[in-house]
Amino acid sequence: MSSLLVLLAPEIVLFITTCIVMIVGLWPKLEVRSLAMPIAGMGLLIAGVLAINTPANPESILPNIIPYAKAMTAGVGLLLVLLLAGTVDRSYEAAVERGELRFNPIHTNRAEFFAFFLFSLTGLMLCASATDLIWLFLALELVSLPTYVMATISTRKLRSQEAGVKYFFLGALGAAIFLYGFALLYGGTGTTNLIGIRDALAEQAASGGINPIAMAGIILSLIGISFKIAAVPMHFYTADVYQGAAAPVSAMLAFVPKTAGFIAMMGILAAVGWQYAPGGETLAADGVGTLPRSIYVTLAAIAVLTMTVGNVLALLQRSIKRLLAYSSIAHTGYMLVALIAGPSIAAEAGITSNGLGAVLFYLLVYGVTNIGTFAVVACLERPQPDGEADELDDLEDLRGLCRTRPVLGWVMVICALGLLGLPPLLGFWAKFLLFTSAISAGEIALVVILGLNSAIAAFYYLKLVTLPLLEEPEGDAPATTPFASRTFAGVLSAALVLLAIIPTGIVDAAMEAADRAGTIVPANIEAIERSITAEALRDEPTPIIDR
């Protein structure tokens, strides 16, 4: 019990911080009220430090993931806190400060906004520690439910409400689908413990094939979770929600639910295992193989469609946020390729052949880079008479940004090149790992499609680069937000993207941590086969010799 408390220490810290933020954010004094954001940041910092020092959990299906996933959550969460400053209550607080209104906590959203943000991150951390389907289900819901509210209240405009409703309804559908998948998975294996499921599935595979109920459960779970990662059958909401919500919230939606979904998928796929004979449902003789055929076909189809749909539709967009939304769909497709490739079976093979490590590293890099691009959108604004300034969201607004607003312009250029995966930048190393892990797993066809899609993506990412960098500005410089921390978040992520150029060892350390985090313990097939044969021998009717 006490060891579980040690493993959950970051979540407990975050939860306590959430409660404090919820109270402090409603304080009548402005000085106290504005502490909500710094307190949230402090909580994340403490949780991150605690996370790095957590030991591996042998009862988890992904025993080593906890330190990496939780530290990543806390780190990217810190960037997001900086970006989220001033998203809600802006005109109301201004009116209170001018003395036009008396402060009334009923009309403010700051407290629940930051509290829900922390709840969502707590859910993400809980996803990483999940050992059980019930736990995983609750953690995934804890990630999602607060984000529905955050998208809805992020601006006072009707488009945010529309975004929130679309997000909520499709989210509820996705949750119902993966819940049904979990129910069938429980029905097919007789346990909700992920390690128990792993052993039950390996036993079924060794004695003739996975139970069809369990197989249907796995596939339904994967389809339902594809809502969280914005993959193809459930991607319809993405562009609308990212455009309708305020840019800082969109940056969060592109990272938190996606990471939670990928970690949940990794947990479920680790229970299935990557040791099946290629093109079949039975175990490979040497234990080196791929996913069972039906799961492989489902995931490969999702990956190819996700990459292609995301990239092709991104080409057609005029709105920066919609473009980034479709690019977020495409990135999901890239990561699915490495997820299909799976972890390396050979011990000490290193990060270049560890698909799960590659996905975990890519999530971190994508989260950081994406925050940079969304920070630029969050910083530019068009003043409105009611005080709630509107974001500039058209690609044309970026024209000549490097001259008019050099800092924001360069952040956009660097981060767009990072998302594209230009060689010396951080994004390149992340994509490189996706390629190498998929090649070492023999997924050549998927790698070719991944390469083609990266080429398509260059078209629209280069728009984000050339418009600020090479074009002449039209008219005056666009107005910027008064929230300096948003610019700081953008500059910080651009600096992190550039970090790969300087050999500091930080990037290598992150890659090693991701590699360690993505290492799984496959089911002990030999022991299971031995027990099956022993059982079969025991059940054999004793031959009657004397009649």
Add this chain to the structure above:
Amino acid sequence: MVSTFASMADFLAPAQASFPEGVGSVTLAHYLFVSVAMFTMGLIGFLTRRNLIIMFLCTEMMFQAAGIALIAFSRFYLHHTGQSFVIFVLTVAAAEAALALALVVLLFRGRESLNADQWHSLKG
């Protein structure tokens, strides 16, 4: 698969002793049939109906379909894991219902309609 369903009947035999003649034996397959039917109806309803409240009730029906499957499997395996899962599912379903109602009220104030087709200002 066939053997799975055959052994199901053995598990449920004591429970069926109290059924009157003519009802027949209720096995796991029957429960699963109801559950799959509810899930499918919910899915079809979600995709075809355009009233937000009805769409939400369809997702609730899908949640309850999962609940029925969980309880049936729980009885089949003769342990309580599935039943405790259902308690959590109900709690989450209640939380979602609260959120759905809040959103629906907010929307109705903004646009005086609950038709999902009215919401198309975001597209491209």
